[in-house]
Amino acid sequence: MDLELRHLKTIRAIADAGSLTRAATALGLAQPALSAQLKRIERALGGALFERGREGVRTTALGDLVLERARVVLPAVCELQEEAVRFARDGAEGYRLGGTHGPLLGGLVDRIAREDPGAPVTTYISWSEREIAGGVADGRLDFALVGVCGESGPPEAGRLAWTEVARDPVYVMLAADHPLAPRAEIDLAELAAEAWTDVPGDGCFGDCFAAACVRAGFTPACVYETDTASCVHLVQVGRAVGLCRATSVHASRPASGGPLSPQTPTRAKSRRPSAT
Numbered sequence: 001m002d003l004e005l006r007h008l009k010t011i012r013a014i015a016d017a018g019s020l021t022r023a024a025t026a027l028g029l030a031q032p033a034l035s036a037q038l039k040r041i042e043r044a045l046g047g048a049l050f051e052r053g054r055e056g057v058r059t060t061a062l063g064d065l066v067l068e069r070a071r072v073v074l075p076a077v078c079e080l081q082e083e084a085v086r087f088a089r090d091g092a093e094g095y096r097l098g099g100t101h102g103p104l105l106g107g108l109v110d111r112i113a114r115e116d117p118g119a120p121v122t123t124y125i126s127w128s129e130r131e132i133a134g135g136v137a138d139g140r141l142d143f144a145l146v147g148v149c150g151e152s153g154p155p156e157a158g159r160l161a162w163t164e165v166a167r168d169p170v171y172v173m174l175a176a177d178h179p180l181a182p183r184a185e186i187d188l189a190e191l192a193a194e195a196w197t198d199v200p201g202d203g204c205f206g207d208c209f210a211a212a213c214v215r216a217g218f219t220p221a222c223v224y225e226t227d228t229a230s231c232v233h234l235v236q237v238g239r240a241v242g243l244c245r246a247t248s249v250h251a252s253r254p255a256s257g258g259p260l261s262p263q264t265p266t267r268a269k270s271r272r273p274s275a276t
Contacts, residue, residue, distance in 0.1 A: 001044040005077060006130055006202055008070040010037060011049060015067050019056035028153030033207030085138045094120035098132040099145035101125070101199050101228060103247050104166060108145055129203040130155045147245075152204035173235045173242030192218035197240040200225040209243065 017023035024034040042049055049063035095112055099105035109121055126132055133155040135141035148154050154162045174181045213220055234240040
């Protein structure tokens with residue numbers, strides 16, 4: 001895993017909060033999801049960044065080094081982005097939409113075209129929900145359409161106003177000849193021995209899925225993160241079972257257990273009341 005700006009923000013938030021619980025609240029994440037994310041960051045950096053105690057956490061020597069650099073890099077990148085946005089902004093009218101993979105963005109484009117015919121609509125797609133939300137916060141986009149699950153909140157919660165527009169349950173994608181394919185609903189524990197495939201992203205879903213698997217009594221042995229077409233291929237040839245939204249044309253069976261059984265809220269932020 002390569003170190004990203006979001007990882008530096010996570011490290012800074014934990015250090016500032018002094019505990020994982022308070023940092024999770026500030027970041028809009030469930031505490032187990034933040035703990036899992038921190039472990040991945042520490043593995044990528046080669047050592048522990050925080051020592052945990054009764055009164056919270058404190059940085060290790062490695063943590064001090066990384067935190068010192070993060071406090072320089074993050075403001076510099078933020079300033080660069082703000083300057084670039086001011087330079088590039090042309091004030092064009094219309095709707096600038098951002099979203100991740102899935103059909104809901106297409107549905108939003110269709111609705112805007114019906115309710116405001118003639119208005120120009122542009123779309124921007126990214127695997128990163130934080131990038132999409134940051135685009136709205138910085139004025140490069142007008143709307144963000146992203147998903148959250150479990151107890152996690154949407155990104156940039158302190159800078160954006162979010163409205164729930166749909167609930168999209170999580171489904172398991174199975175090969176037609178899979179032994180569990182005839183079942184109407186599948187318990188997560190029944191798939192403990194399977195390899196998994198899913199599209200990449202930096203939202204809460206990966207951490208929530210990992211936490212749900214732990215509660216079901218297992219840890220996924222293998223998770224292939226790849227594009228949608230490759231996910232479908234891996235499922236079709238029996239190499240993995242896939243995770244997908246109910247709105248996907250490839251949705252197969254609902255998965256029960258943990259945060260996967262409630263419907264997943266999908267939220268949009270708008271700057272124009274007429275488009276919500």
